[in-house]
Amino acid sequence: MTTKKNIGIKGLLLSLLFPLAINAQQKATVSVLPSADSPVINKNIYGHFSEHLGRCIYGGFYVGEKSTIPNTNGVRNDIIAALKELGIPNLRWPGGCFADTYHWKDGIGPKQDRPTMVNQWWGGVTEDNSFGTHDFLDLCETLGTEPYLAANVGSGTVKEFTDWVAYVNHQGKSPMSELRKKNNRDTPWGVKIWGVGNEMWGCGGNMTPEYYANLFKQYSTFMTDWNNSDKLFRIASGANVADYHWTEVLMRDIPRNLIEGVALHSYSFVEWEKKGSSTQFDEAQYFKTMETALKMEELVTKHSEIMDKYDPAKKTALVVDEWGGWYEVEPGTNPGFLYQQNTMRDAMIAGTTLNIFNNHADRVRMANLAQTVNVLQAVILTENDKMLLTPTYHVMHMYKVHQDAKLIPVKFTSPEYKLADKSLPALSVSASEKDGKKHFSIVNIHPSQTMTVELDVKALNLKNASGRIVASGKLQDFNSFADPNKITEKEFKDFKLKNGTLTVTLPAFSVVVIEAK
Structure with missing residues (x-):
């Protein structure tokens, strides 16, 4: 039988665990598949x-x-x-x-x-x-x-x-x-x-x-x-x-x-x-x-x-x-x-x-x-x-x-963004190459969870990378005439390129573009 004391303890545990769930990270592995037959992105x-x-x-x-x-x-x-x-x-x-x-x-x-x-x-x-x-x-x-x-x-x-x-x-x-x-x-x-x-x-x-x-x-x-x-x-x-x-x-x-x-x-x-x-x-x-x-x-x-x-x-x-x-x-x-x-x-x-x-x-x-x-x-x-x-x-x-860059196909299974009884893919990725540079555009639509994405880029033989991000504190944030630069592109550094793996950590509801060569 469940007692009032047990309910109170359970509620306390849930209240402690819920913030952890909100801030938990999800992970995804992306295979990057360069192909000579890939189309050019018009x-x-x-x-x-x-x-x-x-x-x-x-x-x-x-x-x-x-x-x-x-x-x-x-x-x-x-x-x-x-x-x-x-x-x-x-x-x-x-x-x-x-x-x-x-x-x-x-x-x-x-x-x-x-x-x-x-x-x-x-x-x-x-x-x-x-x-x-x-x-x-x-x-x-x-x-x-x-x-x-x-x-x-x-x-x-x-x-x-x-x-x-x-x-x-x-x-x-x-x-x-x-x-x-x-x-x-x-x-x-x-x-x-x-x-x-x-x-x-x-x-x-x-x-x-x-x-x-x-x-x-x-x-x-x-x-x-x-x-x-x-x-x-x-x-x-x-x-x-x-x-x-x-x-x-x-x-x-x-x-x-x-x-x-x-x-x-x-x-x-x-x-x-x-x-x-x-x-x-x-x-x-x-x-x-x-x-x-x-x-x-x-x-x-x-x-x-x-x-x-x-x-x-x-x-x-x-x-x-x-x-x-x-x-x-x-x-x-x-x-x-x-x-x-x-x-x-x-x-x-x-x-x-x-x-x-x-x-x-x-x-x-x-x-x-x-x-x-x-x-x-x-x-x-x-x-x-x-x-x-x-x-x-x-x-x-x-x-x-x-x-006008050549598409680099990618393959991955996205983590889910769940709400009630429905779910959406939380991650979106595309990649291309042009003039010796490779670009990876990655979106995390999840409103509360960080996303760690590991891209297998061994086939691209990349040596260095840099990043840009569009992000903000709240989904409802916007640029107003009183504050026109509240949301802008900023330098992004939360990634690492090591042993043919590009690991990117995306904040909740953010858009990142990584340039590598």
Whole structure:
């Protein structure tokens, strides 16, 4: 029989043991398997997204040429400098849902003569078209990044679409090239990456995949490469999360010579209808968010398997051109502007998602974080003349070493992060090599336990190493305008390289990148 005294002793023992359990370390062994057949991690996996949504463009990127905030042709100089340092390989514009209501000719010519429109998708605000094709493509030139134009299929025409292609790409004499020259741009920009509509299963027109596949073939047929050099990279509007039938139809019905990429959209959240606060969340909400984030592994695997059936040579890329965390907007802000803060939870989403993309580099060859400035999982936030870099920015900055590097496959069994009756892999790893350097990006998503990771790197013959880390005291920590550097990259030294084993000790909820040679 259990006495009250025994219950008291048991409770005391549990209270003493629980902190030890929280601080206990878990261990994992990672086999590093270099292979001559490994794919290159396409730099375009590290792409970004800029939609006419909330304060992404206006009040974010673009403040206007007359602004007192230092700018180049109306675009903030501090944002230009930050994105140059980040090394963004491509930038998607103008949407998103906005793309299928956007008529590009409204955004060219003298700004005072441009017509206005109502942004029906995002807040019902009036769009004055002061940031248009020239502004965006000139910005991409300044950044040294590849433009990705998402064009209007939902409410546009084939002629409108192909006129845009000619306007930005045609070198010779034609109505569209003459119009471009009239607008003070003699040489074409040579835009290669084109989205043929966006979310055609939803805001792009609520279409069936069979109907859209036929539309795509029509638009793709009339897209001419006016550069007469490299082919255009035509991306079909792809599946919403686990809609595998959508991918099946596109791959089955669209000939390989008409398509270069199939898109996929998937966001991370607590619950779709009740997304929760971006900063005030408990462990259960964190667990649910990471559960949807790590679902990306399954999505990429299953969509790739369908693509492999029709395209075993992997000529068509899987393009995850919208991904990231999605929560309720910050209190007091316009619900249609999707402005949210960015915590260590978002650093976990970024680190694990990019590791998944790296490890699937044979098929995933482009992706776009949603979005760049002031919207969803942004890398930059602004407030009047102030600007800050989010934890997601710092993770992507550490990870830029993987761009165009050769994948080094890894194999391991992850320790578990358990909560109630569910569990998630606590560890995420990817590795690559470039210019004689090897990089290992490692994420520990566990909110309370340290992770010791032993990487067997004997085959790489490494001699020395250094490290960087993104970490903080609480999962809910974020950079504010009052404290913009609360979370930054820091030097990381809690590792050792000895006898062909790289032993790394990761704090709870941290992202580490080790460089070795």
